[in-house]
Amino acid sequence: MDQDNLGPAIEKMGITFSELTAEHAVGIMPLEGNTQPFGILHGGAAALLAESVASFAAHQWAKQFGKSAVGAHLDITHLKPGISDRIICTADAVHLGRRTAVYRFDNTSEDTGQIISTGLMTCYLVEEQPR
Template sequence: MTDASPTSPDTTSVPVRLVDRLGIHLVEVSAQRAVGTMPVEGNTQPYGLLHGGATAALAETLGSYAAAAHAGPGRHAVGIELSATHHRSARAGIVTGTATAIHLGRSTATYEIVVLDPESRRLCTARLTCMLIDDRTD
């Protein structure tokens, strides 16, 4: 008999990434810029508004992908600082984020990420700094 309680690990399923859970779709990725979309539906807080944490996750995802492109082969980008100002929220539709490089160094990369609603109104302005590290082989 197997234990089917909610606390039992499911060893038959493949882990789901956060970008998949949030419905984030990457449109463009380069060291200079990354663009992606995310649906409001399924990413709301109890009042039906787009969750600020989901918006921050979109921002960090876009900046991290761009920083990884800048880091290049054999290196990783890891977020070390994220700040986000939420200007307004959305109740429906698809939001679009654009990460634009503001510093591309050897050990760090910093991006400004702007998230817009379907009417091109600014929902959030975020800033992400990633540390660029060598891949570990151990």
């Protein structure tokens, strides 16, 4: 995966990938610059991290069919405040089909290993569009 061409939103948030397959992906995001006014992880940033990691994994699956993956549904539950220097998102495939891919994800604190937020992401597999 080209870490230099992840798209403007992902680059703005500072997200990088340490693992990326259709079945399993791990993304890392710094807390700095992604907080709400109280200095803890912004819920929207946590959601963007999860959607990005799951969507890139789904794209790895979609490529074999000549397709791309786009987000269809994101369900996220915030459990604890994110105060770690870096947030780690791990996404694992629950369903890999010809039209959809579903991932279970956990956002965890790098410092404590505690789950900050968890949920499911569903992606549609769609025909690739020319850019």
